[in-house]
């Protein structure tokens with residue numbers, strides 16, 4: 545394979561110019577989108593945000609359909625306070641055409657309180673603006689949409705599908721099956737999560753999973769028949785002190801416990817206690833080891849007290865593969881041609897790119913904006929990355945489109 549070109553050709557120069565022309569419109573669009581509250585299951589805002597994006601893509605001749613989500617595993621209920629039980633639809637917006645098929649993925653949901661004080665995009669100096677979801681990932685979806693627009697404006701037909709889900713921040717349980725199915729129908733995956741610190745591109749991610757430890761005991765009044773009682777809280781606590789031993793960061797295994805709950809009143813021996821937790825793992829072997837370790841806490845269901853264990857590795861690890869490396873090298877070459885290094889990095893953070901990877905789709909998953917302080921009340925975007933990433937994405941898509949479909953990872 546020849547090394548990726550470090551200079552822009554004439555057509556790419558025109559794409560860059562088209563991105564620059566949009567500079568102020570990109571900022572206005574971002575401000576408008578950030579002002580739509582889409583956090584914590586706020587379906588009304590999610591619908592408005594969906595419409596704003598679908599309208600833009602429909603103007604490019606794309607057709608949109610809605611896909612109903614799958615339910616979450618019932619044992620996860622209670623694991624995330626404030627999470628809505630409503631299941632949001634996903635949207636699949638697609639254009640026909642020839643050449644390699646690109647799957648662009650963005651999540652409509654954010655983590656921010658839809659009724660809190662953090663509601664607007666505000667410039668704070670230093671080329672930055674803070675706002676809920678400005679980087680994660682309204683800015684990212686915006687640069688993707690703008691890249692498709694300028695490609696079409698300049699007459700470059702590209703075959704793409706845009707998948708919008710609304711449950712990424714809570715684990716993509718509703719949309720995982722759809723992500724997997726679409727990944728199998730496409731040739732290149734692009735997810736628009738924000739850049740890692742330093743503007744870096746993630747070329748490998750750990751996987752993630754969820755678990756629940758459910759302890760059952762026997763209730764009894766503390767004063768009248770204490771000795772008849774069997775405390776589920778004590779049984780759970782005995783397990784919880786073992787759980788940290790399952791972590792081994794140097795071996796790519798991380799375990800976090802919480803939230804936990806148990807008991808109903810101080811004068812009753814509690815008959816039920818439950819803890820949820822999250823694991824991260826570097827590879828399938830580490831995931832399997834965590835599954836075995838957690839399962840070792842389980843008792844027979846008839847034991848008193850009893851412990852039941854649920855575990856689901858819902859986001860597989862995303863190691864670097866030759867196909868990902870080739871696309872990443874092309875992205876880095878384009879970035880350098882645009883005047884900025886695109887360093888590579890690995891992360892324990894997971895995203896929908898993990899799911900696409902598992903389906904064998906070569907995927908870059910954080911070509912969104914540069915920014916930081918994600919999920920915090922000072923989440924920010926580097927404003928000049930709006931133009932930069934619009935140009936980067938458009939030029940990268942064109943290059944990959946001309947090169948033909950890459951070999952799939954599996």
Ligand SMILES: [Zn+2]
Nearest residue numbers: 651680681737
């Ligand atoms: Zn995100």
